Amino acid sequence: MAGLPTSLFAARSCVASVRIWISMSDRPAVVTRFAPSPTGYLHIGGARTALFNWLFARHTGGKFLVRVEDTDRERSTEPAVAAIFQGLDWLGLKSDAEPVFQFARADRHREAVMDLVAKGRAYRCYMTAAEADAEREQARAEGRALRSPWRDRMPGPAQDAMPYVIRFKGPLDGDTVVEDLVQGTVRFANRDLDDLVLLRTDGAPTYNLAVVVDDHDMGITHVIRGDDHLNNAARQSLIYEALDFAKPAFAHIPLIHGPDGAKLSKRHGAQAVGDFEAMGYLPEALRNYLARLGWSHGDDEIFSDAEAIAWFDIADVGKGAARLDWDKLAHVNAHYLKAAGSERVFDLVVTALTAKGQGLEAEPAARLKLAMPLLQDRGKTILELADQVQFVIAQRPLALDAKANALLTPETVTRLSRLKARLDGTETWNAPDLEALLKDFAQDEGIGFGKFGPALRAILTAGHPSPDLGRVLAALGPKESGLRMDDKLSHSD
RNA sequence: GGUCCCUUCGUCUAUCGGUUAGGACACCAGAUUUUCAAUCUGGGGAGAGGGGUUCGACUCCCCUAGGGACUACCA
Numbered sequence: 150m151a152g153l154p155t156s157l158f159a160a161r162s163c164v165a166s167v168r169i170w171i172s173m174s175d176r177p178a179v180v181t182r183f184a185p186s187p188t189g190y191l192h193i194g195g196a197r198t199a200l201f202n203w204l205f206a207r208h209t210g211g212k213f214l215v216r217v218e219d220t221d222r223e224r225s226t227e228p229a230v231a232a233i234f235q236g237l238d239w240l241g242l243k244s245d246a247e248p249v250f251q252f253a254r255a256d257r258h259r260e261a262v263m264d265l266v267a268k269g270r271a272y273r274c275y276m277t278a279a280e281a282d283a284e285r286e287q288a289r290a291e292g293r294a295l296r297s298p299w300r301d302r303m304p305g306p307a308q309d310a311m312p313y314v315i316r317f318k319g320p321l322d323g324d325t326v327v328e329d330l331v332q333g334t335v336r337f338a339n340r341d342l343d344d345l346v347l348l349r350t351d352g353a354p355t356y357n358l359a360v361v362v363d364d365h366d367m368g369i370t371h372v373i374r375g376d377d378h379l380n381n382a383a384r385q386s387l388i389y390e391a392l393d394f395a396k397p398a399f400a401h402i403p404l405i406h407g408p409d410g411a412k413l414s415k416r417h418g419a420q421a422v423g424d425f426e427a428m429g430y431l432p433e434a435l436r437n438y439l440a441r442l443g444w445s446h447g448d449d450e451i452f453s454d455a456e457a458i459a460w461f462d463i464a465d466v467g468k469g470a471a472r473l474d475w476d477k478l479a480h481v482n483a484h485y486l487k488a489a490g491s492e493r494v495f496d497l498v499v500t501a502l503t504a505k506g507q508g509l510e511a512e513p514a515a516r517l518k519l520a521m522p523l524l525q526d527r528g529k530t531i532l533e534l535a536d537q538v539q540f541v542i543a544q545r546p547l548a549l550d551a552k553a554n555a556l557l558t559p560e561t562v563t564r565l566s567r568l569k570a571r572l573d574g575t576e577t578w579n580a581p582d583l584e585a586l587l588k589d590f591a592q593d594e595g596i597g598f599g600k601f602g603p604a605l606r607a608i609l610t611a612g613h614p615s616p617d618l619g620r621v622l623a624a625l626g627p628k629e630s631g632l633r634m635d636d637k638l639s640h641s642d
Numbered sequence: 643g644g645u646c647c648c649u650u651c652g653u654c655u656a657u658c659g660g661u662u663a664g665g666a667c668a669c670c671a672g673a674u675u676u677u678c679a680a681u682c683u684g685g686g687g688a689g690a691g692g693g694g695u696u697c698g699a700c701u702c703c704c705c706u707a708g709g710g711a712c713u714a715c716c717a
Contacts (some may be wrong), residue, residue, distance in 0.1 A: 186717045221716055278715085285713090292644065294713080314715055332647065341645050341713085349715040356717045380646060380712040403648075403710090410709070438654095441666090445655055448665040467648095467655075470710065474653050477667040483680095527679065537679085587676085602676030614678050621676095 179211025180370050183242070184251075184360070186218040187229035190421035191236030193473070194375065194405040194413060197439040201402060202373045203242045204440065204461040214367060215244035219252045220359050236422035240432050241454075249367065251359050258354035261362045261392060262315055262347045270391040271347055273313045274299040294319075294343035315348040317358075319387055327382045330371075330400035330463045337383040345384055361385050365394040373463070376401040400463045403443055403470040410472060417473065429501060429531030431489060434482040441481075442471045451484055479529040486528065491521040494534070501535045502542075513542035520624035523580060527616060540613035541624055546636045553607035561604045562638055564594065568601070569634050578627045584619025608637045 183199035185191065199215075206213035215237065219225040237243065265271035274297040276284065281295070288295045297316055304313075320339040327335045347358040354362075360381075364372060372382075379401045389396045407417035419425055425435055437451060444467065446452070446460040486494065495518050499509060509517070520541050528534035549557075568590055575586060591598055605618060609630065615621050622630050 184717090188717075218717060224716070281715090289643070289713085294645090329647095335646065337646070343713075346715050351715080353715080355715070360717090375711090376647065377711050378717090381717090383646085401647085406710085408653080412710080442654065448656065450654090450666050469648050471655090472653060474667065477654065480667055591676095598676040600676095606677060610677085612677085616677095616679080618676055 176368055177209075177211040178370065179206060179209040180214060180368050181206045181211065181373055182214040182216050182364070182367065182369050183237075183244075184216045184218050184363075184374070185233050186221065186224070187226060187233060188221070188224040189229055190232045190423060192413075192420055193422060193425065193439075195233075196236065196240055196242075196422050196435075197405060197442060198373065198375055198402065199237060199242050200240070200436060200439050201400075201444070201461075201463075201466070202371075204457055205371060205373060205463060206245070207458040208461045211370070212245040213242070214246055214249070214369070216249040216251060216363060216367065218356065218359070219250055220255070220354060220356060222252070222353070225252075232421070232423065239426055240422060240436060249363065251363060254359070254363060254366075255354055257366065258359050258362050259348065259352065262354065262358060265317070265347065265388075265391055266315065268391065270318050271315050272297075272300055272318055273304060273308075274316045274344075274346075275304060275308050275311050275313045288343075293340050296321075296344050300344060312350045314346045314350055316344040317347050317384075317388060317391070319344050319384075325383045325386050327379070327386055327399055329379070329382070330398055331403075331466050331468060332376065332379060332401050335379065335383075337380075339387075342384055342387065357381060357384050358388060361388045361392065361394065364397055365389070365392070369397050371398045371400060371463075373400040373402060375404050377404060400466070402466055403468060405442060406470050406472045408472055408474065413473065427504075429497070429528075429533065429535075430478065430482050431485045431531075434478070434485040437485070438478045438481045442473075443467050451481065483526075483529040486531075486534070487526045489525065491525060492518070494525045494531070495521045497531045498534050498538060501531050502538075505535065509542060513544065516624075516626060516629060517541050519626065523620050523624045524616070527614075537614050540610035540615045540621070543611060543613060545629075545632055547608075547611035547633060549607055549611055549637070553604075553612060556604040556607050557637060561601055564601055565605060565608070565634065566638050567594075568605070569631070569638060572622070572627070572634075573631065575627070578623065580617070580620045580623040582619075583622045584617060587618055609633050 181202040183195075183202050185195050185199075203213045205211070217230060217233070219230070234248070262271060266273075276297055276299065281297075284297065285295045296319075299313075300316070300318060304311075319342050323339050325337045325339055325342065327337070329335055345357055346355050348354055363369075382399050382401065386396060405413055407413045409417075413420060419428065422435075426432075433454070436454065437457070440452075440457050440461070441450065444461065444465055446465060449456070449460070452460070498517070498521070499514065502509060517538060520538075524538055524541070525534065527537040568587075571586065571590060572583075575583070587598075591601070594600075602618060606615065606621065609615070609618075609621050609625060616624070625633065
């Protein structure tokens, strides 16, 4: 039901892409991969995992691949696949080859399992679910991992029609050592590693088997993933050995937690990469922030992609879990917002405005486009910018509240009329010159800004958030500024 | 319960046995001031606790506490 259309899982292309890597004699020295399971949106933690894989591949001149782990047919959905690809795309983390869909490779996985059975490293297990539960309970009581009684028992005629799974035949003693690039040497006692299921009753491969086979077939050299998989690395290590596959290097990076230290979840505001986009963050800002979360290069905080690529090293990834800090993300975003091209910021602001149900007509849109360079440093996110930009796109005549009207005393109105006359004669309509003109005006009138600034601001912005008056005038342009002033100056005398 | 991982300012982190423990965000104060911001200057703020090892531990080892992951026919 939740199954995926076969078109997305064209086995031919998926398998072929894998074979290309294997047959290439000049295969890169480093191949990393991001392997999400399509059960939801691209999680911000997953995005960081993808980023680290991408950075390491770029740093080493290697390849970055994407593999969709969709072996769980019940939970995998097509919208999730699309959302993940869209998230990666937005973040600028593109796979260097066609993405591989794990489900399409089920035959290859079964083949590997049969190999294991033939080698005596896996066996058919006929336990029912209830029996397995009982067995598990007993194993737990004895302080060891689950083993099946079928481990050393040959099935008889009675089993002929019985369903079975294929379990890995794990060693009973000895240790399995995972040499992790981040966590160091981690030792597991084999008695604690259970005989995990390799093939389900319906013949479908399970995760731990599929990852090993796929990572091997895809030529993955470095498995960089969340440290929630550190335990799995031991189980997978055993499978690599049983299959006679060379093991990749492992790097288990800490997970991202919410601001309160708990596992990141919905209540922390956002989880999906798409949420960050909707909240008005720039992809390059998120990349910078995410890279800095758990990884560092001395005191560097703001850096370009090129610098991140040049500097990134797994050895500099920290071991502790990091918390998401919205303030710092906002700060980084503000930096990139200032540096971004005005046309791009304008487009994003318009999109945000439209999403808020505030579509723009041609004239205010044109005004905003021209004003954008003067305004894009006034917010930390596109959403904040959408608020900061309201005074520009407001339509005449502006409605002033009682407080603003109170500012327009006869004296102030005549004073502003004199200012208007001076503005009308201005040739250089730009923020610094306008600011200077305003200063000169105040001096010539023998007054401080406080005597006419608030009133002028009210006339020009109707109380919307706005920058320095020089910038306000510049942003509005000579025509709109003049009209807004005329609106209020001509008929209150 | 078992196994494994983690622990420096509020947060992200630097430090790779010898530093007045540095930076960034946040916070506080001051400057600026025509709203709100921004900006500039200054300030407070940390090695979870306890044992060792060492001439000397944030750094190495052990214990405890706290946090996290795994312990599925999920990935």
